[in-house]
Amino acid sequence: MDTSLYVNLSYQSSLTRRLELIANNIANVNTTAYKAERVMFDDVTFNAGPAADVSFVIDRASFTDFQSGSVTQTGNQLDVAIVGDGWLSVQTDEGIRYTRDGRLEIAPSGELVNVDGATVLDEGGNPILIPQEAASIAISKNGGVSVQLQGEPIPTEIGNLGIFQFDDPNQLVREANGRFSGNVAAQPVENPRVQQFAIESSNINPIKEIIELMELSRAYTQVSGASDDIHKQKEDSIERLGATQ
Amino acid sequence: MRILEIAATGMMAQQTNVEVISNNIANINTTSFKRARAEFSDLIYQNQQRSGTFSSDAGTIIPVGVQVGLGVKPAAVARITEQGSLQQTGNRLDMALQGRGFFVIAMPDGTQAFTRSGTFQLSPEGSVVTPEGFELDPPVALPANVTDIEINRSGEVFAITPDAEQPQLAGRVTLATFINEAGLDAQGDNLFRETLASGQPFIGLPGEEGVATIRQGYVENSNVNVVEEVTDLISAQRAYEMNAKVIETADEMSQRVANMR
Numbered sequence: 001m002d003t004s005l006y007v008n009l010s011y012q013s014s015l016t017r018r019l020e021l022i023a024n025n026i027a028n029v030n031t032t033a034y035k036a037e038r039v040m041f042d043d044v045t046f047n048a049g050p051a052a053d054v055s056f057v058i059d060r061a062s063f064t065d066f067q068s069g070s071v072t073q074t075g076n077q078l079d080v081a082i083v084g085d086g087w088l089s090v091q092t093d094e095g096i097r098y099t100r101d102g103r104l105e106i107a108p109s110g111e112l113v114n115v116d117g118a119t120v121l122d123e124g125g126n127p128i129l130i131p132q133e134a135a136s137i138a139i140s141k142n143g144g145v146s147v148q149l150q151g152e153p154i155p156t157e158i159g160n161l162g163i164f165q166f167d168d169p170n171q172l173v174r175e176a177n178g179r180f181s182g183n184v185a186a187q188p189v190e191n192p193r194v195q196q197f198a199i200e201s202s203n204i205n206p207i208k209e210i211i212e213l214m215e216l217s218r219a220y221t222q223v224s225g226a227s228d229d230i231h232k233q234k235e236d237s238i239e240r241l242g243a244t245q
Numbered sequence: 246m247r248i249l250e251i252a253a254t255g256m257m258a259q260q261t262n263v264e265v266i267s268n269n270i271a272n273i274n275t276t277s278f279k280r281a282r283a284e285f286s287d288l289i290y291q292n293q294q295r296s297g298t299f300s301s302d303a304g305t306i307i308p309v310g311v312q313v314g315l316g317v318k319p320a321a322v323a324r325i326t327e328q329g330s331l332q333q334t335g336n337r338l339d340m341a342l343q344g345r346g347f348f349v350i351a352m353p354d355g356t357q358a359f360t361r362s363g364t365f366q367l368s369p370e371g372s373v374v375t376p377e378g379f380e381l382d383p384p385v386a387l388p389a390n391v392t393d394i395e396i397n398r399s400g401e402v403f404a405i406t407p408d409a410e411q412p413q414l415a416g417r418v419t420l421a422t423f424i425n426e427a428g429l430d431a432q433g434d435n436l437f438r439e440t441l442a443s444g445q446p447f448i449g450l451p452g453e454e455g456v457a458t459i460r461q462g463y464v465e466n467s468n469v470n471v472v473e474e475v476t477d478l479i480s481a482q483r484a485y486e487m488n489a490k491v492i493e494t495a496d497e498m499s500q501r502v503a504n505m506r
Contacts, residue, residue: 012502016248017293017311019498023248023491024287024314027255029484030262031285031317039311062311074282075327076427103284103323106425108441115284115320132444134424135345135455148455174312176289177320206487217494224501231505 002234003054008227010056014041015220017059022213025204032115033100033178034202036065066169069203071195077137078104081200083193086163089186090118090179091127097179098164098172098186102199106130112145116177123162123188130158139196163192247313248495254316255488258285261319262481269469270478277342277361277435278467279324280474286320326426329468331460337394338365338373341465344457346420349448350375350436351382359421359446362435364464373402373416377434385416396461400451420456421446 018039028034042060045053071081080102082088087098090113103115112120112128119127130137134147143161164186166172172180265283272278293311331341340363342348347359360375368374373385385402387394393405400418423429428442439446449456 016498017313019491019495020248020251020313023251023255023488023495024316026484026487026491027251027258027317028285028287028314029255029487030258030283030481031287034287037312037314059311062313074325076323076325078425078427101286105428105442106444108444110424110444115323116286130424132424133447135422135447137424153454174290174314177286206483210487210490213490213494217497220498221501224505227505 002230004230005227007054007056008223008230010044010058011223012220014039014057014059015216015223019213019216021062022209022216026206026209026213029202029204029206029209031178031202032103033069033200034204035067035069035100036204037062037174038065063170064172064174065203067203069201071198072201073198075197077197078106079197079199080104080139080161081195081198082163083195085165086189086192087165087180087186088114089121089125089162089164090114091121092118092179095181096121096125097175097181099177099179100200101178102194118177118179121162122159125162126159128159128161131156139194141193141195143192143194161192161194163189163194165189246495246499247315249492251314251316252488252491252495254288254318255491256485258283258317258319259481259485259488261322263478263485265322266474266478266481270471270474273467273469273471273474275435275467276364277329277465278469279326279329279361280467280469281322281324283319284321284323285317288315288318290314324427324429324431325468327468329465331463332466333463335462336364337396337462338367339363339462339464340365340396340418341460341463342420342451342457343460343465345426345455346422346449346451346457347437347446349382349419349421349446350379351384352379356438357382357421357446358432358436358438359423359429360435360437361465363459375434381416381418383416383419385418387415388413394461396459398452398458398460400459418451418459419448420451421448422456423447 021037021039025036039059039062042058043055044058045055082100090097105113107113110129122128133149136148138146143163145159146155146157148155166184171184172182262283265281269280290312342361347361350358352358365373371387372380374380387404388406390406391404395403402415403412404415405412424444428440429437430440451459
């Protein structure tokens with residue numbers, strides 16, 4: 001059996017998968033600290049006989065592009081952006097997760113939480129409690145959290161944001177709300193750099209995504225055109241061979 | 246098709262974004278208005294199970310396979326509590342707050358509301374009230390024959406009357422601060438209420454450490470920055486168009502498939 005149509009089919013299904021990832025990247029163009037997801041194509045070669053090997057396309061794996069997004073000023077005292085390598089750790093119902101999304105809030109209990117309510121942890125894995133009397137919060141360049149208590153002239157230090165890094169961030173598994181779960185050991189960053197009053201933007205480059213989208217659309221058109229040609233060729237040969245009898 | 250749904254979440258998110266931006270722009274001249282920002286989070290990721298794949302030859306690649314995210318959702322609309330610029334009005338009962346804090350307003354139902362909008366008036370009874378007629382809490386009452394009002398930075402309100410040589414202290418404005426101002430619940434009419442997220446109000450006097458000072462004869466403008474809002478609007482619109490482009494591409498591709506023989 002001629003495999004050419006199936007080679008085309010493998011390419012088409014890989015392109016569809018790639019479009020799904022591009023669609024998700026573009027949907028998250030304004031999501032804080034979003035990291036682009038990209039697909040990795042590979043070939044799967046079969047020995048199809050004495051004449052030649054046939055290579056099919058496979059979308060082997062997807063990987064996260066961990067490049068930092070640009071830092072955007074917000075003027076909100078509870079916004080932090082991590083500059084360079086580093087992850088905040090948060091406690092969720094499923095366990096400890098890591099995120100670069102630094103939109104913090106204060107829970108009714110006084111704990112520092114992130115925008116979806118997961119408790120932000122310090123270096124030792126404990127919650128950071130903001131006292132009720134705190135009038136303002138300052139987060140230093142290295143992640144130290146201090147509060148200005150009402151009626152007191154000097155700010156009080158209450159803890160440090162836990163900022164961790166991984167030897168190989170590609171081992172992290174991606175979850176919703178910008179969170180990643182680590183199957184690998186997280187080590188504290190020695191000299192973390194944190195920027196208060198700012199957040200990290202999505203690292204999506206819109207131009208790049210749109211160009212990929214256009215390329216993909218063209219490639220899809222070409223491959224389905226090629227499938228049409230193969231079909232036509234087969235039809236012709238059947239007709240001609242049939243007519244010679 | 247999943248692609249269409251992913252792109253649709255993106256379009257809906259940008260629509261929320263434009264709604265928030267348009268509310269900011271609509272309130273550009275609203276006294277003490279605080280601009281809002283739409284926050285987004287990504288949705289869950291699906292791990293694709295690809296049975297029957299030949300992956301034994303690749304030992305170096307990520308073990309997670311293909312993860313496809315399902316789009317984006319609006320996570321919150323956060324208020325940015327930056328100080329607005331002060332504008333002189335000359336009105337004796339206009340008070341602008343410079344720093345953190347809210348005026349405490351006694352609502353008719355006995356609860357407290359909080360506002361930074363300091364455009365006060367006098368009620369027929371001589372009380373200092375908001376434009377809606379709600380009194381300050383604690384109330385500040387001025388004598389009927391008041392000719393001029395002096396309010397100092399610490400919030401002390403003095404009434405100048407023809408029958409007294411010295412200005413008479415009529416009351417003192419107190420301010421409330423919140424640990425998480427962004428968590429206050431906006432009620433409209435520039436009023437806010439405390440919520441579990443904002444925490445309890447701390448009542449303080451103007452000019453204390455961490456509490457705003459009062460400027461008589463000024464109002465606080467909105468903290469909306471037109472240039473920033475218009476830039477955000479352009480970027481939201483482009484993001485919307487990009488999502489539409491994804492839908493268009495997905496549509497073309499499925500059309501191609503439908504036309505194949």
